Amino acid sequence: MRQDRPVSAPRTARAIARAELTRAILDLAGHQLAEVGPAALSVRRIARELDMASSAVYRYFPSRDALLTALIVEGYDDLGGRAEAADSAVDDRADHAARWRAVAHTVHDWAREQPHRYALLYGSPVPGYAAPQDTVTPATRITGLLLAIVRDAEQAGVHPAGVLPVPPVEAAAVQPVATMLSPAVSDEMTVRALTAWATLFGHISLELFGHMHRGVLDYDVHFAQVVDQVAADLGLA
Numbered sequence: 392m393r394q395d396r397p398v399s400a401p402r403t404a405r406a407i408a409r410a411e412l413t414r415a416i417l418d419l420a421g422h423q424l425a426e427v428g429p430a431a432l433s434v435r436r437i438a439r440e441l442d443m444a445s446s447a448v449y450r451y452f453p454s455r456d457a458l459l460t461a462l463i464v465e466g467y468d469d470l471g472g473r474a475e476a477a478d479s480a481v482d483d484r485a486d487h488a489a490r491w492r493a494v495a496h497t498v499h500d501w502a503r504e505q506p507h508r509y510a511l512l513y514g515s516p517v518p519g520y521a522a523p524q525d526t527v528t529p530a531t532r533i534t535g536l537l538l539a540i541v542r543d544a545e546q547a548g549v550h551p552a553g554v555l556p557v558p559p560v561e562a563a564a565v566q567p568v569a570t571m572l573s574p575a576v577s578d579e580m581t582v583r584a585l586t587a588w589a590t591l592f593g594h595i596s597l598e599l600f601g602h603m604h605r606g607v608l609d610y611d612v613h614f615a616q617v618v619d620q621v622a623a624d625l626g627l628a
Contacts, residue, residue, distance in 0.1 A: 425507040429517045466508045471532030487544040488627040495618045541584040542576045551626025554579045587621045
């Protein structure tokens with residue numbers, strides 16, 4: 392017997408208008424990020440471009456920090472969604488090296504397409520801004536995804552050579568990451584996964600922020616080698 396699903400009430404014109412204006416504010420804030428960086432984000436300028444009073448913008452975002460938080464959460468979710476889609480597109484779920492490469496190259500591509508958003512998430516802290524709890528879950532999507540690939544490999548019997556034993560003090564230090572997933576990842580593989588995560592984002596940051604200028608002549612070739620080396624270090628290749 393067919394059961395009718397409850398039909399959600401249609402959005403009101405006011406709700407639609409609010410959603411559209413919220414989107415417009417975020418888009419203009421994103422343009423400012425690209426032009427002047429997060430520290431110079433100006434609610435007054437956004438209001439002027441929308442032909443609104445600043446007080447009207449604050450009805451949507453009560454402070455500059457609230458607007459920054461929305462941009463940060465949106466950035467993490469966009470990056471996390473892209474990376475998760477890349478992982479899901481790998482048909483052979485047991486090919487952990489292919490999954491790692493897909494995620495790593497997707498993160499690299501996203502960062503180069505949107506360097507201002509990458510800088511907001513992984514660049515220098517914005518003076519006077521303290522990220523609220525709202526940013527924690529979106530921020531851990533990439534870490535959790537990389538850890539899931541390592542966890543799946545470990546459960547499949549992958550045990551890379553040359554892994555140093557993890558002393559109790561280090562095991563306690565990385566315990567929050569080790570227990571992000573269920574079942575938990577071993578301490579040794581947790582340290583390897585954190586090293587892989589730091590290597591991935593470290594190389595992207597060095598490239599985007601100009602620290603490899605003239606030191607590396609072909610970023611794509613070099614990054615592909617780094618990705619493969621990390622896969623080997625993790626025992627995936």
